[in-house]
Amino acid sequence: xxxxxxxxxxxxxxxxxxxxxxxxxxxxxxxxxxxxxxxxxxxxxxxxxxxxxxxxxxxxxxxxxxxxxxxxxxxxxxxxxxx
Amino acid sequence: xxxxxxxxxxxxxxxxxxxxxxxxxxxxxxxxxxxxxxxxxxxxxxxxxxxxxxxxxxxxxxxxxxxxxxxxxxxxxxxxxxxxxxxxxxxxxxxxxxxxxxxxxxxxxxxxxxxxxxxxxxxxxxxxxxxxxxxxxxxxxxxxxxxxxxxxxxxxxxxxxxxxxxxxxxxxxxxxxxxxxxxxxxxxxxxxxxxxxxxxxxxxxxxxxxxxxxxxxxxxxxxxxxxxxxxxxxxxxxxxxxxxxxxxxxxxxxxxxxxxxxxxxxxxxxxxxxxxxxxxxxxxxxxxxxxxxxxxxxxxxxxxxxx
Numbered sequence: 001x002x003x004x005x006x007x008x009x010x011x012x013x014x015x016x017x018x019x020x021x022x023x024x025x026x027x028x029x030x031x032x033x034x035x036x037x038x039x040x041x042x043x044x045x046x047x048x049x050x051x052x053x054x055x056x057x058x059x060x061x062x063x064x065x066x067x068x069x070x071x072x073x074x075x076x077x078x079x080x081x082x083x
Numbered sequence: 084x085x086x087x088x089x090x091x092x093x094x095x096x097x098x099x100x101x102x103x104x105x106x107x108x109x110x111x112x113x114x115x116x117x118x119x120x121x122x123x124x125x126x127x128x129x130x131x132x133x134x135x136x137x138x139x140x141x142x143x144x145x146x147x148x149x150x151x152x153x154x155x156x157x158x159x160x161x162x163x164x165x166x167x168x169x170x171x172x173x174x175x176x177x178x179x180x181x182x183x184x185x186x187x188x189x190x191x192x193x194x195x196x197x198x199x200x201x202x203x204x205x206x207x208x209x210x211x212x213x214x215x216x217x218x219x220x221x222x223x224x225x226x227x228x229x230x231x232x233x234x235x236x237x238x239x240x241x242x243x244x245x246x247x248x249x250x251x252x253x254x255x256x257x258x259x260x261x262x263x264x265x266x267x268x269x270x271x272x273x274x275x276x277x278x279x280x281x282x283x284x285x286x287x288x289x290x291x292x293x294x295x296x297x298x299x300x301x302x303x304x305x306x307x308x309x310x311x312x313x314x315x316x317x318x319x320x321x322x323x324x325x326x327x328x329x330x331x332x333x334x335x336x337x338x339x340x341x342x343x344x345x346x347x348x349x350x351x352x353x354x355x356x357x358x359x360x361x362x363x364x365x366x367x368x369x370x371x372x373x374x375x376x377x378x379x380x381x382x383x384x385x386x387x388x389x390x
Contacts, residue, residue, distance in 0.1 A: 017131050021315055023329035043287040057289025059305075059357055066154060066300060070278070074157035078147050081333050082324045083162050 009079050022080035023073065030072035037065040129165065146304075150290075154300040156278035167355060169348045170341050176204040177320055178338025181331050184318050188260065189254065189309075191242040194263035195342050198236040203341065210236055217241045220342060255295050266343045268338070273340050275301065281332045283311035306377030 008025035030040065042059035163170045178199065184190070197214040201207045212233035220243075222229035234241075244250035251258050277303045286298035286305070292331030296306040313328045313335075320326050341347075373380075 003089070018326050019315055019325045020328040021329055023327075023332075048289045051289070054289075058287040059290060062287035063149055063154050063300065066284075070154075070157040074159055077329060078160050078162070078333065080325075081330050082172060083333070 023077055026073045026076055026080070027069050030069050034045050034065055034068035037061065039066050041065045089365075090265070122240050150289040150300075150305045153303040153305070154278075154282075156274045156282075156301055158271075159274055159277060161273060161337075163337070163347065167351060168204075169351075171337055172204060173322065174334045174337040174378065177322070177324065177331075178334035178336070178341075179204050180320065181318050181335040182311075182338055184263070185312050185331075186335070187241070188243055189250075190258075191261045191314060192240045192263045192342060193242055193261055196236070196238050196239060197240070199345065201236070201344070204338075207236075214238055227346045255308060260307065262339055262342065264343045266340045268343075272343070273336055276339060277332050277336045279307075280335070281328055 008022045008029065009022065041058055041061040041064070044061045048056045048058055094211055157372050162168060162174075182190075185310060197210050200213075201210045205213065214236055217234040217238070218231045219234045220229055221232050224230055244253060247258055264274060269275045282301045283297065284300055286292060290298065290305065291305045292298045296308055297310050298305055299307045313331045318326045318331060324330060328342050346348075358379075
């Protein structure tokens with residue numbers, strides 16, 4: 001199966017290439033797990049775009065999405081770092 | 084919100100009681116058995132209505148509270164988390180380097196001395212050399228004048244600003260807090276600081292941050308004065324570890340955790356040792372107590388009627 005651990009590894013074989021930040025990389029790989037809150041957020045963005053009052057915002061959906069991503073990334077991140 | 088719910092409840096009771104007074108009385112005359120269920124049914128409905136109103140109003144306030152409290156940070160598996168786990172001292176050394184090169188221009192760590200670093204992150208010679216790089220005001224000398232001299236091990240880490248007012252003036256009114264105890268001074272400190280440093284993102288739709296502030300979902304309120312400081316390869320580590328944003332975040336938080344709790348390793352060892360010994364002592368004490376009390380616990384009392 002697709003293994004994000006290998007993909008986001010910042011070990012020597014990438015030394016001549018630009019370093020890849022493992023956190024950003026894992027957040028990308030966790031996106032498929034959090035599609036539902038992401039779609040909710042995008043739907044909210046569409047609703048807010050048409051708003052003229054300036055009071056509408058998507059903080060709730062944004063927090064739901066990022067909380068999902070954080071839960072996914074959290075246990076995996078430190079395995080990619082030097083320790 | 085609770086007060087609002089209670090007021091609603093009182094209003095509903097007042098509204099319901101006169102209108103339902105007659106049916107209650109008629110119920111009372113015809114079927115006494117049903118009175119209690121009828122009035123309690125009405126009361127239950129009133130309470131349910133009050134509860135629902137309270138809950139609904141609570142939910143509208145909760146969405147405003149979300150940004151106020153900041154996004155909850157996840158729990159990261161810190162290497163020094165276990166009951167007998169020590170700090171990663173290589174990480175502390177790298178973290179000090181990050182602090183010195185990235186953070187020290189704005190944040191003081193006035194409770195840490197150079198000598199504290201000896202044996203933790205640097206050798207004595209290295210720490211002495213680092214201390215000698217800074218200029219410290221000392222005095223007064225024999226002539227009564229203050230003078231500057233190179234730093235010694237006993238000196239504290241240098242402060243970027245003379246006082247809080249100077250710090251605020253240089254940072255648009257915001258005070259960069261002293262970092263000596265920051266991981267103990269914030270709820271879930273280690274995870275919070277890591278999430279904050281690595282969590283700078285674009286704000287959600289509909290949120291605009293004023294000029295001079297930056298969006299960070301983990302910061303209570305969302306608008307933080309500090310810009311994103313950790314960028315890939317901002318620091319070149321001495322030991323050659325790739326300095327990604329996450330790596331620097333982890334190392335600097337390890338350093339800050341050590342700075343706030345330098346006694347952690349000794350504390351864990353002491354804790355483990357004494358909890359073990361006291362458990363043995365507990366077993367011994369329990370046995371001894373039962374031994375002494377056995378005399379009383381095993382006696383027999385005979386009640387004899389006196390004629």
